[in-house]
Each structure stands twice: as C-alpha cells, then as structure tokens.
Amino acid sequence: MKLLIIGLDCADWKVINDLREDLPNISMIVEEGLYGNMRTTFPPITIPAWLVMATGKSPGELGVYGFRHRKHSSYTDFWIVDSRRVKERKIWDIVGERGMRSTIIGLPPTYPPTPIRGYMISDFITPDDTKTYTYPPMLKKDIERLIGKYIFDVEFRREDKSGIKRELWDMTERRFKVIRYLLSKKWDLFWFVEIGVDRAHHAFWKYYDKEHHLYQEHPEYSNVIPNYYKMVDDEIGKILSILPKDTAVMLVSDHGVKRMKGAFAINDYLAKEGLLRFEKKPKPGTRLGCIDWSKTVAWGWGGYYARVFINVQGREPKGVIPPGKYDETVEHVADTLRSARGPNGEKWKNIVVRPSDIYPVVKGDPPDLMVVFDDLYWRSAGTVGYDSPYLPENDTGPDDAMHDWNGVFALWGEGIDRGRRDVDILDIMKIMTDVLTKY
Numbered sequence: 001m002k003l004l005i006i007g008l009d010c011a012d013w014k015v016i017n018d019l020r021e022d023l024p025n026i027s028m029i030v031e032e033g034l035y036g037n038m039r040t041t042f043p044p045i046t047i048p049a050w051l052v053m054a055t056g057k058s059p060g061e062l063g064v065y066g067f068r069h070r071k072h073s074s075y076t077d078f079w080i081v082d083s084r085r086v087k088e089r090k091i092w093d094i095v096g097e098r099g100m101r102s103t104i105i106g107l108p109p110t111y112p113p114t115p116i117r118g119y120m121i122s123d124f125i126t127p128d129d130t131k132t133y134t135y136p137p138m139l140k141k142d143i144e145r146l147i148g149k150y151i152f153d154v155e156f157r158r159e160d161k162s163g164i165k166r167e168l169w170d171m172t173e174r175r176f177k178v179i180r181y182l183l184s185k186k187w188d189l190f191w192f193v194e195i196g197v198d199r200a201h202h203a204f205w206k207y208y209d210k211e212h213h214l215y216q217e218h219p220e221y222s223n224v225i226p227n228y229y230k231m232v233d234d235e236i237g238k239i240l241s242i243l244p245k246d247t248a249v250m251l252v253s254d255h256g257v258k259r260m261k262g263a264f265a266i267n268d269y270l271a272k273e274g275l276l277r278f279e280k281k282p283k284p285g286t287r288l289g290c291i292d293w294s295k296t297v298a299w300g301w302g303g304y305y306a307r308v309f310i311n312v313q314g315r316e317p318k319g320v321i322p323p324g325k326y327d328e329t330v331e332h333v334a335d336t337l338r339s340a341r342g343p344n345g346e347k348w349k350n351i352v353v354r355p356s357d358i359y360p361v362v363k364g365d366p367p368d369l370m371v372v373f374d375d376l377y378w379r380s381a382g383t384v385g386y387d388s389p390y391l392p393e394n395d396t397g398p399d400d401a402m403h404d405w406n407g408v409f410a411l412w413g414e415g416i417d418r419g420r421r422d423v424d425i426l427d428i429m430k431i432m433t434d435v436l437t438k439y
Contacts, residue, residue, distance in 0.1 A: 001413065002247040003435045006236060007107065007193035009046055010201050011253035011408045013037070015208075015229060022230050025237040026410075029251050033412030036422040040255040042358055043305045043370065044403045047081050047125075049254035049425060050108050050193060054090040056429030060359025060366070062088060066303060067125075069365045073315045075293060082109050082125060091432050092116055092189060100188035100436070105179060106152075107193045119182055124153035124195045146181055147174045153195055156203040157397030164203045165224050169231065172196045176235040183242060189436060200228045201257045205400035212259040212400065214392070248413030248435045252428065256404030263381035264340070264373050265389040266300035266308070267291075272389070273336050282385035285395060290384065293318035298333045300371070302382025302395065304403050307367035308333065330354065330368055337371050343390040348374035376402045411435070 020027050029035075041052050041059055048064040051057075059065055064081055071077040079085075086109070092102035096117035103119045104110060111122035113135040120135040121143070129150050134140040143150050151171035156164055172194060179192055206214045207221040216222075240249070267288070270276040277295035291299060293311060297320065301307040310329055313319035321329045334352045342348055351372040355362045358370075373380060379402060381395040393399070409423050411431065423431070 001435060002187065002244060003189050003250065003432060004243060004247055005191040005250045005252060005432070007050065007191065008197045008232065008251070008253050008408070009193055009195045010198035010255060010257050010403065012256040012404065013406070013408055014256070015225065016408065019226055019229050022226070023233040025233050025240060026251065029249055029412040030410050033410055033416050033418060034421045035410040036420050037406040038252060038409035038428070039422070039424045040405055040407050041425050044255040044376065044405055045304050046198065046254055047108050051086060052425050053252070053428040054107065055088045056426060057088050058359050058361070058426065060355055060362045062086060063364025065307065065355070065364070065366055065370070070309065072365060073317065075316065076288065080125065082111055083114055084112070091429060092118070094433070095189050095436060101186050102189040102191070103182050103185065103187045105182070105192035106175065106195065107191060118187060119185065121178070123193065126152045143178055147177050150174065150178070154199050156199040157399055159398060161203065161221055164199070168196050168200055168228060172232065172235070176238070180238065180242065183239065194232065196228065197232065200225050201401045202399050205257065205259060209259045213261060214400070246414070248411065248416060250432070251408060251410040253407035256406045257401050258376060258404040260379055260394070260400060260402045261374065261377040263379040263391040263394050265381045265384060265386050265391060265395070266302070266306050267382065267384045268386055268389045269340060270298055270300065275333060275336065278384070284385040285383045286385045287383060294320065297321060297329060300380060300382065302380045304376070304379060306371040306373070306380035308337070308369040308371055310368045334369055337369070340373065342374065343388070348378070350374065376404060
C-alpha cells in the first residue's frame with residue numbers, strides 16, 4: 001500500500017473540533033479511520049519533532065535539542081541544525097533500500113536536500129530560492145516553470161498582519177500546486193509538511209482564542225485561523241480526489257498550540273536569585289553580552305522552552321563552578337527554577353530536567369538543564385534588563401502562541417481500523433513502516 005502523510009505543523013484538535021463542520025475532508029479522514037492525540041517530544045518544537053518521526057530516534061539519540069545549539073563551551077557561538085547534522089537513517093532511506101520511491105516536501109530539517117530514491121524539496125530553513133533546494137537539482141526548474149518563485153516560509157513575528165495573511169495564502173497555494181504536480185509522479189511514500197498552520201497560530205492566536213490575555217475581536221484577523229484551516233482542508237480535498245486507490249492517508253502534526261500568557265525573563269530571574277551577575281545594569285532587551293561571567297553560576301536561552309547552562313571551570317572560558325560541585329550546583333539551579341512562580345505569586349507547573357533524565361542516550365551539545373515554565377504557557381525570554389521578569393509579550397517580536405504537548409494523529413485507508421487511538425511521537429516511524437509493508 002502507498003502512504004501519503006499530510007503534515008500540518010502545529011495543527012491542534014482544539015481548532016479542528018471547533019471547525020469540524022467546515023472541514024469535510026479532514027473530518028472524513030478522522031471519522032472513517034483511526035484518530036487520537038499524538039504526544040509530542042520534549043522539547044515540543046518543530047525541530048526536532050519532525051525529525052523524531054522520520055527516524056524513530058529521540059532528541060538525545062539525534063543530538064538535536066532545538067533549532068540552534070551552543071558550540072561546545074562557548075558563551076555566544078551557536079550552530080543551526082540542518083540536514084548535514086543528522087546521520088541517522090530516515091524512513092525514506094529505509095524504503096529506498098527496499099526499492100520503493102519517496103517524495104518529501106518541506107519536512108524539517110531537509111536543507112540542503114540530500115540524495116533520495118525519488119524527489120525532495122527542502123524546508124523552511126532554506127535561505128532562499130536562489131539555493132539548490134531540490135533533489136534531483138533539475139526538479140527546481142520544473143517547479144519554477146509551474147509556479148514561479150517557491151516560498152519556504154513567512155516571517156510571522158511582525159506587526160504587518162495583513163501582509164502575513166496575504167503571504168500565508170500565497171505560500172500555501174503555491175506549495176499545494178507543487179504537491180499535486182509531484183503526486184502525478186511515481187511514489188510509494190509521499191510526505192509533505194505545511195508550515196503555514198504554525199505561522200497562522202503564532203501570528204493570529206490572540207484574535208482567535210478568547211481566553212488569551214491580549215484577546216482582540218477583529219473583523220479581519222479573527223477569521224484568519226478558521227479561514228486558513230478551511231483553505232487547507234479544501235486543498236486536501238483536491239489531493240484526495242487524485243490519489244491512487246491503494247493509498248493510506250496519515251494526518252499528523254508535530255505539536256499542538258496554546259495561548260501564551262507571557263514571557264519569563266529567565267536571566268533576570270537568575271540574577272534576582274544570585275546565580276547571575278551583570279557587569280552593569282543593562283537596558284531592557286539587552287542580549288547576554290552584559291553578563292559578568294566571572295561571577296555567574298548559570299544562564300539561560302530564550303525560546304518555547306529554556307536551555308540553561310552551568311558555568312563550569314575547565315569547560316567554559318570563565319567558569320566558576322568546580323567540576324566536583326557540578327551535580328550539586330545543577331540541582332540547586334534546578335530547584336530554583338522549579339520554585340519560580342507567576343506574577344501574582346500563583347504556583348506554576350514547571351518542568352526542569354537534565355537531558356539524561358529523559359533520554360537514554362545523550363549526544364551532541366545538550367544544555368545542562370531543560371526548562372518548561374507553567375506547562376508551556378510562559379515562554380522563556382533570553383534578553384535582560386527588565387524591571388520585572390514577567391513580560392506580557394514575546395521579547396523578540398510579536399508572537400501570540402505557545403506549543404502544546406499533544407499534536408494531531410489520524411490514519412485512514414482500506415484495511416485500517418476505525419476508532420480512537422492515542423500515540424506517542426516515537427510510534428510514528430513504526431506505523432509508517434507497517435502501512436508500507438503489511439497492508
């Protein structure tokens with residue numbers, strides 16, 4: 001049996017269920033097949049989540065803990081994950097060895113594109129369309145003849161909401177036209193990821209979710225998320241109408257979505273707790289260059305979750321913690337972060353772990369601690385200099401939403417069971433393999 005995987009980055013059952021009557025194609029897949037929550041990975045972010053699905057490996061085994069990673073012991077240098085950093089076999093490598101063909105579109109991180117038995121178009125980390133973004137390279141010319149400029153992503157952290165909306169539709173309509181074109185070629189596994197759902201959530205969630213602390217009713221923007229889901233559902237309908245009969249369809253997202261209650265300035269908090277020192281009082285929004293490393297125990301990065309590093313002698317250039325006191329210091333910092341409360345003293349559900357606590361194998365350049373504030377309702381802000389660590393909005397540009405632990409999973413096709421089935425993200429690899437080989 002062939003397998004088509006419809007990847008909708010950040011799609012969430014809360015939205016799908018709200019709009020069920022307006023999403024006939026997604027509703028059909030759900031009602032006539034298996035469906036349930038997909039528990040995502042820790043961290044619950046695009047990279048590494050899609051990569052975990054494609055390999056069946058945990059972030060620790062992959063050595064991928066997010067989009068960017070610290071370079072060894074540097075205070076400021078980092079590297080960005082791309083396809084060259086990932087050596088593990090993906091599902092398309094496995095099916096290719098069995099003589100089957102795959103088409104992969106937009107799955108992070110696939111830039112730069114790698115040789116594949118079939119076709120590949122790289123993902124949102126592609127710098128621009130002047131780069132080689134397809135395999136085989138000649139496919140790029142076919143795409144440009146078909147749609148002109150291929151769009152990889154939309155810059156969503158900006159105030160021009162009308163521009164974001166216009167670009168979202170343009171990007172998505174072009175991508176689905178390419179998808180339909182490549183569906184006409186030979187394939188056994190066809191997997192695409194549409195990043196636009198995620199971008200719509202982050203840019204417009206405060207206009208959709210009435211529980212958001214910044215909620216605004218808006219005649220145009222309050223309809224963007226519903227209308228975008230409807231447009232995607234319509235595009236899915238066009239795809240379903242041209243699929244070969246012996247095709248199973250999987251609908252999956254890498255994580256869910258929830259409202260952002262604010263951003264927590266982790267380094268200002270660590271300074272307040274005596275674990276970080278500044279060379280002088282920084283201005284609001286300052287980056288980490290103002291830290292006095294010779295008097296700092298720990299510091300953190302911003303993001304949907306916080307990565308926290310201990311300033312260890314012999315590891316960091318100006319380390320202050322003796323290696324013999326590393327474990328003791330890690331636990332002290334972890335306890336300090338677990339005890340962080342909300343702006344009104346309310347108790348938060350904080351999650352603070354060492355990578356070795358949750359991954360059986362830990363590779364690459366992991367942080368010393370991984371931290372989630374208030375069950376993902378509060379983002380970590382890495383900038384410093386604020387009067388209060390509690391910021392009403394993201395510190396690096398407009399962003400309305402956080403990620404949630406449960407993504408979407410549905411599987412439909414001849415011979416597939418019907419009903420409820422919750423899965424873990426590490427189950428997806430086996431499900432794909434079973435569909436391609438057992439049905």
